[in-house]
Amino acid sequence: MDSALVSEPAAYLRPTVRISVKLLVVGHFAVGKTTFVGTLSEIRPLHTEEKMTQAGALVDDLSGVPEKTTTTVAMDFGRLTLNDQLVLYLFGAPGQQRFTRLWQDMTQGALGALVLADTRRLDQSFEVMGLLEEHGLPYAVAVNHFPDAPFYSDADIREALDLLPETPLVTCDARDARSSTQALIALVEYLQRRPR
Ligand SMILES: Nc1nc2c(ncn2[C@@H]2O[C@H](COP(=O)(O)OP(=O)(O)OP(=O)(O)O)[C@@H](O)[C@H]2O)c(=O)[nH]1
Ligand SMILES: [Mg+2]
Numbered sequence: 767m768d769s770a771l772v773s774e775p776a777a778y779l780r781p782t783v784r785i786s787v788k789l790l791v792v793g794h795f796a797v798g799k800t801t802f803v804g805t806l807s808e809i810r811p812l813h814t815e816e817k818m819t820q821a822g823a824l825v826d827d828l829s830g831v832p833e834k835t836t837t838t839v840a841m842d843f844g845r846l847t848l849n850d851q852l853v854l855y856l857f858g859a860p861g862q863q864r865f866t867r868l869w870q871d872m873t874q875g876a877l878g879a880l881v882l883a884d885t886r887r888l889d890q891s892f893e894v895m896g897l898l899e900e901h902g903l904p905y906a907v908a909v910n911h912f913p914d915a916p917f918y919s920d921a922d923i924r925e926a927l928d929l930l931p932e933t934p935l936v937t938c939d940a941r942d943a944r945s946s947t948q949a950l951i952a953l954v955e956y957l958q959r960r961p962r
Contacts, residue, residue: 782850793882794890798910798940799858807844814840861894879905906934908949
């Protein structure tokens with residue numbers, strides 16, 4: 767048997783799949799987008815990581831993630847089969863202002879987005895939420911919990927991010943498949959119950 771098949775048993779789409787949905791995974795610099803897509807993807811995820819240089823220190827704030835050495839320069843891509851019929855295609859989009867042109871393409875055909883947020887820098891989430899609203903894309907928010915990040919109640923986070931009452935808010939650890947899947951399910955359920 768082909769060795770690629772042995773190491774990646776989920777590489778091929780199940781024949782029962784009837785619905786494929788494109789979702790964006792967005793958020794500010796270093797919030798965990800690449801980690802999230804990598805944790806969940808059943809195919810080898812596409813990453814476009816490049817080493818960060820001193821020049822980037824002025825625009826990409828490394829406080830809180832001092833060990834970070836690379837950043838995504840285009841996008842992350844992965845696939846997750848949620849059940850026999852439904853497959854999710856995940857597109858991780860960088861949130862920095864200089865990538866907004868890329869968003870024109872990334873948002874094409876997307877049904878919604880998961881906004882990853884970090885309680886150490888909640889204010890930095892406004893830019894991506896604003897972009898999603900400009901593109902008319904519904905979203906859910908998942909707080910990606912870092913060990914040294916402050917803990918706030920859902921009500922406080924909702925208020926700080928100025929979320930609508932119906933916007934789902936969940937907590938996840940982008941390195942953990944279970945909690946990351948739950949975050950995506952919260953988004954998919956929200957998309958399903960929204961009026962068309
Ligand atoms: N403790 C903790 N660390 C995390 C978590 N998610 C990501 N990290 C770490 O945080 C750093 C940033 O993660 P990335 O996945 O590269 O973040 P990103 O949003 O893709 O970053 P950019 O593409 O550069 O904007 C890495 O060192 C990860 O190992 C998490 O849930 N908990
Ligand atoms: Mg990244």
